[in-house]
Amino acid sequence: MKLSEIKSALKEIQEVKFTLPNGEQVPSHFHVTEVGSVQKHFIDCGGTVRKESVINFQLWTAIDYDHRLSAEKLRSIIELSEKKLQLGNLDIEVEYQGDTIGKYGLELENGTFHLTSTQTDCLAKDKCGIPEEKPRI
Numbered sequence: 001m002k003l004s005e006i007k008s009a010l011k012e013i014q015e016v017k018f019t020l021p022n023g024e025q026v027p028s029h030f031h032v033t034e035v036g037s038v039q040k041h042f043i044d045c046g047g048t049v050r051k052e053s054v055i056n057f058q059l060w061t062a063i064d065y066d067h068r069l070s071a072e073k074l075r076s077i078i079e080l081s082e083k084k085l086q087l088g089n090l091d092i093e094v095e096y097q098g099d100t101i102g103k104y105g106l107e108l109e110n111g112t113f114h115l116t117s118t119q120t121d122c123l124a125k126d127k128c129g130i131p132e133e134k135p136r137i
Contacts, residue, residue: 033059034057038056054092057095
């Protein structure tokens with residue numbers, strides 16, 4: 001999901017809800033503790049230099065069970081972050097604490113934001129000698 005998509009969605013919903021990939025809901029008293037611009041500059045195993053940029057939201061829950069983040073308040077946090085950090089319309093990555101900090105993609109379905117699983121991958125399979133998977137017959 002891009003930044004423009006979440007801003008648009010937040011105009012249409014009243015309550016902000018996030019669901020984990022296993023179907024469990026992030027407790028409704030969560031906080032968005034960070035909105036950030038994250039750049040990754042790296043070299044893949046095939047020797048290609050790459051750059052990636054995402055917008056990062058960090059979700060956190062505390063013991064203040066009465067806390068509720070409205071759609072309007074989250075939209076204002078995003079708009080302030082856009083101005084202060086000069087954010088572009090990039091993909092959103094969400095961090096949430098499980099056994100360790102998990103990084104997730106973000107999708108919207110029926111007014112609920114779903115944290116989607118992300119996977120590692122080889123970006124240079126052609127140079128690594130990793131065979132292409134063949135379809136099973």
